[in-house]
Amino acid sequence: MFALDTRLQEDTWLIGDFPLCRLLLSNDSNYPWFILVPRREGITELFQLDDADQQRMWAETTALARVLKESYGADKINVATLGNVVSQLHMHVIVRYRADVAWPGPVWGKHPAKPYAPAEVRAVRDRLASALDASFTISEG
Structure with missing residues (x-):
């Protein structure tokens, strides 16, 4: 049974679900920073997913990246x-x-996180709900 790591639960907002991955928003409004987590138990490495799930994860990552780049x-x-x-x-x-x-460096550990307000998270959900295809289910939470 899939369970989200407690650190991810504590540091993110739930946005919704693709067919394979849960989509989270990092609680740092310095950057629109999203996290995809495949809903599979005990997986720590990409190669541990079966071939179909690997392809699905890359497809979901690509779809999200394309929408984020444009929107x-x-x-x-x-x-x-x-x-x-x-x-x-x-x-x-x-x-x-x-x-x-943080440009051009990495975002990790460079600046203190700037948490989102709930209204800002709703705006992110609305933006993605209108941009992603029907295979994505937005969270109401």
Whole structure:
């Protein structure tokens, strides 16, 4: 049974679900920073997913990155799996701007997180609900 890592639960907002991955928003409004987590138990590495799930995860990552690039007018989209702190497999998809506080460096640990207000999270959900296809289910929470 799938369970989200407690650190991800504490540091993110639930946005919704793709067919494979749960979509989370990192609670740091310095950057539109999204996290995809495949809803599979005990997976820490991309290669542990079966072939179909690997293809699905890349398809969902690509679809999200494309929508974020267009809807946020990003200068760059950063995509990465690291898992050094949270071992549960998760894919970071981060909107970057040349004017953001960490550019051109990485976002990790550079600046204190600036939490979202609930109304800002609703606005993110609304933006994505109108941009993603019907396979994505938005969270009402």
